[in-house]
Amino acid sequence: MGPLVDFLPNSDRGKAVLNLTNNSTIADMLDKLKIKQKVVVAVNGDEEKGLDHVLSDGDEVLVFTLVSGG
Amino acid sequence: MTYGYTGKILHVNLTKGELEIEEPDEQFYRTYMGGSAMGMHYVLKETPAGVDPFSPDNVLALCTGILTGTPISGQSRLTSVAKSPLTDCIGDAQGGGYFPAEMKFSGFDAVIIKGRSPKPVYLWMHHGEAELRDAGHLWGLKTGDAEDKLKEELDDKRIEVLQIGPAGENLVRFSALISMSNRANGRTGMGAVMGSKNLKAVVVRGKMKPVIANPEKFKEMQKLAKVNMEPTGMDGFGKYGTPGVCSPQHRAGGLPTYNFNSGNFDKHEEIDGHKLYNEHLRGHEKDDQNRFGRDTCFSCTVKCKRVSEVVEGPFKTDAKYGGPEYETLATFGSYCGISDMDAIIHANALCNMYGMDTISCGATIAWAMECWEEGKLTLEDTGGIELNYGNAEAMVKITEMIAHREGFGEILAEGSKKASEIIGRGTEEYLITSKGQEAPAHMPQVKRSLSVIYAANPFGADHESSEHDPGYKAYPERMKEIGLTNPQEKLALNKEMMRFAMITQHLSSAVDSISVCAFVFGASFQLYTPEQLVQAINAVMGWNVDMEEILEVGERRLNMLRAFNSREGVGRESDTLPKKMFKRPLKGGRSDGYFINEEEWEAALEDYYRLCDWDVDTGHPSLKKMESLGLGWVVADNNELSKVIN
Numbered sequence: 133m134g135p136l137v138d139f140l141p142n143s144d145r146g147k148a149v150l151n152l153t154n155n156s157t158i159a160d161m162l163d164k165l166k167i168k169q170k171v172v173v174a175v176n177g178d179e180e181k182g183l184d185h186v187l188s189d190g191d192e193v194l195v196f197t198l199v200s201g202g
Numbered sequence: 203m204t205y206g207y208t209g210k211i212l213h214v215n216l217t218k219g220e221l222e223i224e225e226p227d228e229q230f231y232r233t234y235m236g237g238s239a240m241g242m243h244y245v246l247k248e249t250p251a252g253v254d255p256f257s258p259d260n261v262l263a264l265c266t267g268i269l270t271g272t273p274i275s276g277q278s279r280l281t282s283v284a285k286s287p288l289t290d291c292i293g294d295a296q297g298g299g300y301f302p303a304e305m306k307f308s309g310f311d312a313v314i315i316k317g318r319s320p321k322p323v324y325l326w327m328h329h330g331e332a333e334l335r336d337a338g339h340l341w342g343l344k345t346g347d348a349e350d351k352l353k354e355e356l357d358d359k360r361i362e363v364l365q366i367g368p369a370g371e372n373l374v375r376f377s378a379l380i381s382m383s384n385r386a387n388g389r390t391g392m393g394a395v396m397g398s399k400n401l402k403a404v405v406v407r408g409k410m411k412p413v414i415a416n417p418e419k420f421k422e423m424q425k426l427a428k429v430n431m432e433p434t435g436m437d438g439f440g441k442y443g444t445p446g447v448c449s450p451q452h453r454a455g456g457l458p459t460y461n462f463n464s465g466n467f468d469k470h471e472e473i474d475g476h477k478l479y480n481e482h483l484r485g486h487e488k489d490d491q492n493r494f495g496r497d498t499c500f501s502c503t504v505k506c507k508r509v510s511e512v513v514e515g516p517f518k519t520d521a522k523y524g525g526p527e528y529e530t531l532a533t534f535g536s537y538c539g540i541s542d543m544d545a546i547i548h549a550n551a552l553c554n555m556y557g558m559d560t561i562s563c564g565a566t567i568a569w570a571m572e573c574w575e576e577g578k579l580t581l582e583d584t585g586g587i588e589l590n591y592g593n594a595e596a597m598v599k600i601t602e603m604i605a606h607r608e609g610f611g612e613i614l615a616e617g618s619k620k621a622s623e624i625i626g627r628g629t630e631e632y633l634i635t636s637k638g639q640e641a642p643a644h645m646p647q648v649k650r651s652l653s654v655i656y657a658a659n660p661f662g663a664d665h666e667s668s669e670h671d672p673g674y675k676a677y678p679e680r681m682k683e684i685g686l687t688n689p690q691e692k693l694a695l696n697k698e699m700m701r702f703a704m705i706t707q708h709l710s711s712a713v714d715s716i717s718v719c720a721f722v723f724g725a726s727f728q729l730y731t732p733e734q735l736v737q738a739i740n741a742v743m744g745w746n747v748d749m750e751e752i753l754e755v756g757e758r759r760l761n762m763l764r765a766f767n768s769r770e771g772v773g774r775e776s777d778t779l780p781k782k783m784f785k786r787p788l789k790g791g792r793s794d795g796y797f798i799n800e801e802e803w804e805a806a807l808e809d810y811y812r813l814c815d816w817d818v819d820t821g822h823p824s825l826k827k828m829e830s831l832g833l834g835w836v837v838a839d840n841n842e843l844s845k846v847i848n
Contacts, residue, residue: 134442136438137476169433169438170433170727172672177792197435199446199721199727
């Protein structure tokens with residue numbers, strides 16, 4: 133979400149389907165996308181997952197940066 | 203030799219046309235550091251208790267800070283404080299651009315303004331000198347036109363102008379101070395205070411650059427901006443600006459929609475930063491927005507400001523009036539159920555050319571729209587305008603009418619709370635105000651610590667007065683720097699979250715006193731960490747301040763604001779949230795069904811008071827707290843205050 137959309141390959145309005153190897157973690161996914169900045173990740177709507185959380189096939193992952201202003 | 207600051211404060215008495223220069227000692231600058239705290243020193247000393255916000259006796263302070271004008275990101279900020287005509291409590295608003303740095307270069311750290319000029323004037327500060335000049339020919343002009351005229355008349359294109367527009371002249375209660383025709387000290391009606399004084403503008407120019415105590419260390423701090431840019435994600439923030447958070451806010455269920463009745467806006471992509479960047483920023487046809495569509499403040503590498511234009515159609519808009527921030531996209535957009543980007547860009551430009559706060563303006567219109575939808579307003583009230591949600595033409599028309607106090611705009615120019623008192627008919631049920639100030643676009647139902655900050659903040663609901671809940675868990679290293687090591691679960695409203703709210707409020711309060719940017723210095727996503735703010739101050743000033751001293755500056759300023767309200771007889775009874783946040787669960791999206799439990803919230807408010815050392819029954823600061831912050835004089839000098847603070 134937000135500025136991170138630029139990191140997604142073949143993004144359609146900020147959404148893309150990624151092919152990851154089995155037992156890939158959130159950290160692996162961010163590595164693959166070359167996202168180096170501090171982000172918040174929600175898996176299937178749950179924001180409490182850490183970087184070592186193992187993703188499953190079909191998971192919906194939201195990645196966003198926090199900005200508390202505007 | 204003074205470092206950082208000029209050592210000169212300009213006092214202006216507009217009634218008498220007299221100007222005086224004060225030269226405070228170094229201890230004064232170390233105690234307040236500038237900005238809001240410095241301004242409050244004068245407001246508390248010189249404004250009589252119970253003053254009418256439009257009285258000549260209401261003191262308006264415009265203050266830079268100790269870092270302003272040094273070549274580092276995020277330092278060109280100016281804070282304005284005075285009693286607010288919107289809230290009848292203390293008012294406070296920050297703004298950036300090039301004006302703050304140029305004011306420092308003109309040879310002054312701050313201007314303290316009192317009285318009322320018998321005719322319109324502007325204040326011309328340049329090269330260490332200052333004078334009042336006739337502004338009769340500028341009165342009534344849009345900000346862009348007045349700025350052009352001043353550049354011509356002073357024969358200098360490099361002047362910077364902080365001014366009111368026609369809305370400030372018309373005493374619209376949420377009028378802003380505008381510089382560069384597109385930067386605003388937006389909130390709490392500081393433009394109306396300046397208008398009541400017949401002061402059209404403050405114009406500055408100079409070459410007196412602040413001296414830096416430790417140039418080597420300062421250079422290191424400058425280089426850190428580059429190092430920090432990618433890992434903090436501030437490069438992406440600069441590219442898409444604050445509008446980049448529209449869609450993420452919607453996804454989290456926190457994009458205020460239909461006057462705060464939902465956190466879910468189906469058309470969020472239509473008002474998001476991507477759409478703005480790709481289709482509306484200047485230069486988008488050549489994919490060269492970076493060059494033509496982004497702008498910045500003096501010496502800031504983040505470059506987050508938008509330059510948007512509408513080249514044709516009913517909402518044709520000149521790029522000189524800038525582009526909408528996230529708050530503006532929300533208030534004129536999702537708050538009103540509007541997804542027409544051209545209309546929002548146009549309403550933003552109207553606010554900048556007439557000089558109004560986009561948050562209060564958009565939110566006041568959204569409140570009127572809900573009143574209309576609920577059948578509390580009729581065509582007779584609105585002068586024939588249908589105010590249904592989603593009506594972009596009506597939103598733009600009403601914005602213009604407010605600036606001119608024309609027709610129904612006359613009532614809305616009072617702000618939504620005062621307007622509800624005029625209209626009656628139960629319209630107060632739909633308010634989203636705290637202390638009479640309309641809530642910005644971050645939802646306390648979703649980020650719970652904001653429920654207490656919005657209520658207890660001395661100048662009304664504000665989103666820049668503390669860090670927001672998700673930041674606690676997401677930025678553990680930075681939070682540790684300010685003593686926060688125990689992040690809580692989502693939606694928690696317990697003692698630890700109140701500690702988080704208060705300590706980050708002290709840091710934000712220090713940021714508003716040092717007068718630096720809340721996107722560049724802070725405890726979560728910002729470019730520099732809190733410790734790096736300490737290092738930057740020491741590099742510029744040659745001091746040895748630590749984090750504790752910085753947080754104390756913030757706490758000092760917060761208690762000065764609070765004491766001002768106490769003196770006005772304003773205490774705990776005003777620390778409230780809009781009724782709808784307790785009574786009406788949100789509808790739709792991730793936050794469907796969310797509301798704030800009033801009992802839990804009251805307990806949290808009391809926890810917060812205890813942490814602040816404020817009286818739980820009255821909400822006033824304790825004498826012990828005031829004295830420990832070196833503010834005993836505030837109580838001793840004010841009879842009204844010594845009656846309530848003990």
